[in-house]
Amino acid sequence: MPLLEVKNLRKVYTTRLGGTGVEALKNVSFAVEAGEFVAIMGESGSGKTTLLNILAALDRPSGGRVLLNGEDMAGVRERDLTAFRRDNLGFVFQDFNLLDAFTVRDNIFLPLVLAGKAYEEMDRRLQPLAKALGIGDLLNKFPYELSGGQKQRTAVARALITRPAILLADEPTGALDSKASNSLLQNFEALNDQGQTILMVTHSVTAASHAKRTLFLRDGMIYHQLYRGQRTREEMFAEISNTLTVMTAESGEKSHA
Amino acid sequence: MRKFGFYPKLAARSLRLNGKFYLPYLLSGVVSAAMLYDILFLNMNRGVYAMKGANAVQGLLGFGALVVAIFSFALICYTNGFLMKRRQKELGLYNILGMEKRHMARLLLWETVYSALICILGGILVGILLSKLFLLLLCLVIQADVVFGFEVPAEALAYTAAAFGAIFLLNYLLNLLRLNRVKPIELLKGTESGEREPRTKWVLAALGLITMGAGYFLSIAVSDPLQAMMLFFIAVLLVIVGTYCLFTAGSIALLKALRKNKKYYYQTRHFTAISGMLHRMKRNAAGLATICILSTMVLITVSTTVCLYMGVNDILDQMYCRDVQTYVNHGAPEDLPKVKALYERKAAELGMEMKDFAALCFYAPATAYANNRTRIDPYLAQANGSDVVGDPNDGPMRVYVGCNLPADADASLFAASVEVGTRDLDLSSNWCFTDDCRAGRTDFWASLGGFFFIGLFLGALFLMAAVLIVYYKQISEGYEDARSFVIMQQVGMRSAEVKSSIRSQISLVFFLPLLAAACHTAGAFPMTRRILLLFGLSNTGLFVLCSGLTLLIFALVYYGIYRLTAREYYRIVRR
Numbered sequence: 044m045p046l047l048e049v050k051n052l053r054k055v056y057t058t059r060l061g062g063t064g065v066e067a068l069k070n071v072s073f074a075v076e077a078g079e080f081v082a083i084m085g086e087s088g089s090g091k092t093t094l095l096n097i098l099a100a101l102d103r104p105s106g107g108r109v110l111l112n113g114e115d116m117a118g119v120r121e122r123d124l125t126a127f128r129r130d131n132l133g134f135v136f137q138d139f140n141l142l143d144a145f146t147v148r149d150n151i152f153l154p155l156v157l158a159g160k161a162y163e164e165m166d167r168r169l170q171p172l173a174k175a176l177g178i179g180d181l182l183n184k185f186p187y188e189l190s191g192g193q194k195q196r197t198a199v200a201r202a203l204i205t206r207p208a209i210l211l212a213d214e215p216t217g218a219l220d221s222k223a224s225n226s227l228l229q230n231f232e233a234l235n236d237q238g239q240t241i242l243m244v245t246h247s248v249t250a251a252s253h254a255k256r257t258l259f260l261r262d263g264m265i266y267h268q269l270y271r272g273q274r275t276r277e278e279m280f281a282e283i284s285n286t287l288t289v290m291t292a293e294s295g296e297k298s299h300a
Numbered sequence: 301m302r303k304f305g306f307y308p309k310l311a312a313r314s315l316r317l318n319g320k321f322y323l324p325y326l327l328s329g330v331v332s333a334a335m336l337y338d339i340l341f342l343n344m345n346r347g348v349y350a351m352k353g354a355n356a357v358q359g360l361l362g363f364g365a366l367v368v369a370i371f372s373f374a375l376i377c378y379t380n381g382f383l384m385k386r387r388q389k390e391l392g393l394y395n396i397l398g399m400e401k402r403h404m405a406r407l408l409l410w411e412t413v414y415s416a417l418i419c420i421l422g423g424i425l426v427g428i429l430l431s432k433l434f435l436l437l438l439c440l441v442i443q444a445d446v447v448f449g450f451e452v453p454a455e456a457l458a459y460t461a462a463a464f465g466a467i468f469l470l471n472y473l474l475n476l477l478r479l480n481r482v483k484p485i486e487l488l489k490g491t492e493s494g495e496r497e498p499r500t501k502w503v504l505a506a507l508g509l510i511t512m513g514a515g516y517f518l519s520i521a522v523s524d525p526l527q528a529m530m531l532f533f534i535a536v537l538l539v540i541v542g543t544y545c546l547f548t549a550g551s552i553a554l555l556k557a558l559r560k561n562k563k564y565y566y567q568t569r570h571f572t573a574i575s576g577m578l579h580r581m582k583r584n585a586a587g588l589a590t591i592c593i594l595s596t597m598v599l600i601t602v603s604t605t606v607c608l609y610m611g612v613n614d615i616l617d618q619m620y621c622r623d624v625q626t627y628v629n630h631g632a633p634e635d636l637p638k639v640k641a642l643y644e645r646k647a648a649e650l651g652m653e654m655k656d657f658a659a660l661c662f663y664a665p666a667t668a669y670a671n672n673r674t675r676i677d678p679y680l681a682q683a684n685g686s687d688v689v690g691d692p693n694d695g696p697m698r699v700y701v702g703c704n705l706p707a708d709a710d711a712s713l714f715a716a717s718v719e720v721g722t723r724d725l726d727l728s729s730n731w732c733f734t735d736d737c738r739a740g741r742t743d744f745w746a747s748l749g750g751f752f753f754i755g756l757f758l759g760a761l762f763l764m765a766a767v768l769i770v771y772y773k774q775i776s777e778g779y780e781d782a783r784s785f786v787i788m789q790q791v792g793m794r795s796a797e798v799k800s801s802i803r804s805q806i807s808l809v810f811f812l813p814l815l816a817a818a819c820h821t822a823g824a825f826p827m828t829r830r831i832l833l834l835f836g837l838s839n840t841g842l843f844v845l846c847s848g849l850t851l852l853i854f855a856l857v858y859y860g861i862y863r864l865t866a867r868e869y870y871r872i873v874r875r
């Protein structure tokens with residue numbers, strides 16, 4: 044049984060005036076096995092954020108199903124959703140979303156405090172995580188004292204401290220320079236090697252080339268997918284670039300036709 | 301010349317765009333200008349000049365005008381500072397897009413000109429509309445005949461315009477200073493930029509404890525009413541300093557101590573509340589302290605003046621027992637027949653019939669208050685035919701002679717001729733005075749009515765200021781917190797938890813100043829009670845009642861403000 048299964052997912056945004064609405068996702072199906080590192084790519088407006096929001100249970104689909112560990116997320120009651128999300132999913136955002144009022148440590152603790160965990164337990168979980176992400180020395184600082192890369196690694200630690208089944212990331216390198224991006228992606232690969240399942244939306248070919256598999260989304264549908272297999276990162280980079288070029292060319296033709 | 305109209309237009313546009321922030325600012329400017337105009341109008345009104353007891357009222361009104369002017373200045377400075385902080389981002393953006401600082405100065409100049417014009421013109425207009433109402437109120441309160449006619453004293457207009465012109469000019473200069481100090485990158489970050497976590501300032505906390513303690517001690521320890529009057533303002537100053545210190549330093553020390561306790565701190569309920577408050581305390585402690593002090597000022601001003609006004613009959617009965625009366629303090633029993641004979645002679649000369657004639661020697665404590673007049677009726681009741689009443693140990697002997705006169709008799713003529721007559725009587729003490737009590741009553745009503753009027757007037761002003769500060773605090777915090785609450789929900793906070801966390805956080809921050817204000821009012825009670833004695837008001841029960849009622853009404857109003865601003869806050873946070 045795959046860890047995450049998406050079946051015929053549809054999402055229609057209806058406008059407030061009751062117009063025709065936008066079909067952001069048309070018919071999306073794919074599965075993610077435990078331990079995978081999947082990147083999702085696609086043009087702006089192709090529905091990536093929409094997909095991720097549905098997977099994150101931040102938004103409800105208009106049709107289709109999302110199964111996590113075989114359990115249908117539609118079956119989770121609204122009031123249990125927050126707890127469900129907290130216990131099963133970890134999130135990383137493009138703009139970090141750290142709280143200024145908390146130290147790095149407290150930012151990372153936040154989900155556990157909300158879950159009512161004891162301090163000793165929180166601390167026990169924090170130590171290895173902070174070491175793995177290289178933020179052990181920063182724990183007492185405040186977010187405004189950190190660089191972008193350090194902020195994002197803090198956000199990753201916050202996402203992982205609940206030991207989620209899947210780490211969801213929406214353009215995690217979007218606000219970082221190439222050096223900080225690289226070190227974050229290496230962190231992701233290392234975490235993945237330890238068995239963490241990761242699903243990442245990205246615009247960056249470099250970022251996608253770190254993943255084990257890349258899904259391409261176009262006009263609300265899966266257009267194509269690439270497995271990295273035994274290929275090197277450079278080969279993967281070239282392959283992804285090619286696919287993107289073809290995809291853009293096709294959609295260019297389509298819009299001209 | 302395109303450039304000429306550019307800045308005025310941009311300034312008008314940015315005022316409109318920031319309407320949510322500027323509207324309360326301008327509104328309070330208009331209201332305080334109107335209040336200044338009205339109090340000046342009353343001060344200069346010819347009708348008021350002609351009233352009985354006008355001197356006392358005029359003096360009070362002049363003092364009130366000064367307080368309104370100074371207070372308006374403080375209020376406008378405070379809100380202006382708040383607005384500038386909020387707008388730093390916008391100005392930073394202009395700067396990065398190529399607007400130089402001197403251009404910004406020009407933009408700010410136009411904004412200041414617009415604000416000043418709106419406040420001054422609007423204030424004067426509202427003031428003129430309300431002036432008649434205030435005049436009627438004043439007449440009612442001091443029990444004077446209603447003054448007819450409508451006037452707009454040019455002097456009042458000029459003073460109001462000048463005062464507010466100066467206030468806005470000063471504010472503009474302050475804004476220029478601010479503009480010069482900041483770098484564009486900081487401008488751009490503005491309020492969002494991470495504020496350094498506040499340090500615990502033990503010295504400040506200790507200073508706060510000491511000054512506050514000293515203020516309370518003065519209030520409780522000073523037993524002499526005259527001394528209490530003189531030391532009152534020192535006590536007020538001490539408590540103000542103490543409040544600021546304790547709110548800024550004490551709150552941070554307390555919150556940090558709570559955070560140290562890991563078991564307590566890492567609980568959902570406390571976690572967000574403590575860190576959130578700690579984060580914003582540095583900036584907000586001053587605001588909270590200000591709200592607390594303003595509330596205390598409202599409470600004390602209103603409760604004392606209301607109490608005096610309610611107790612005025614009490615005081616008058618004590619001070620003026622008959623229509624005409626003569627006291628000889630430190631007198632002797634042989635003075636009594638002389639004064640008695642003088643009264644009878646004058647009554648016969650003027651052809652007035654004396655009623656309720658009273659003549660008595662009595663021992664009573666010497667008091668600094670009510671000008672040493674004492675309620676005579678209890679002594680009369682004890683007299684039982686003898687001329688001397690009381691215990692010599694109670695104090696010096698006083699001789700009292702007094703009578704009522706028919707309603708149509710001229711009491712002031714009678715009193716004046718008695719007064720002249722006493723000079724030739726060869727009495728055993730020089731401290732002899734004769735009252736025309738009818739005039740005395742009118743004067744007293746006028747001055748206590750004046751107090752009452754000014755008390756309510758200033759109370760309203762302070763209340764408006766407190767409301768304004770509370771409003772700005774809530775709005776600015778709402779904008780700051782909106783992002784935090786979105787993030788918290790993303791990492792797993794239920795919306796019910798969000799709501800209760802918000803509620804506990806605001807209500808604590810909101811009711812802390814009220815609690816402290818109630819505490820200050822209670823602490824000031826012994827001192828204010830003694831000061832009221834100076835005015836002859838010894839009815840402590842009445843004062844307790846007035847203070848309690850004032851506190852109750854104020855708390856209700858405060859709660860109303862809380863509900864309104866809390867709703868605004870929710871709206872912003874749940875965007």
Ligand SMILES: Nc1ncnc2c1ncn2[C@@H]1O[C@H](COP(=O)(O)OP(=O)(O)OP(=O)(O)O)[C@@H](O)[C@H]1O
Binds near residue numbers: 088
């Ligand atoms: N709340 C919404 N209401 C209506 N339409 C929406 C809403 N959110 C997204 N859309 C529409 O759905 C489509 C997909 O949007 P989505 O945000 O998923 O794109 P994306 O792939 O994340 O793009 P980008 O790479 O620019 O972030 C777009 O056409 C967008 O206009």
Ligand SMILES: [Mg+2]
Binds near residue numbers: 091093
């Ligand atoms: Mg997106």
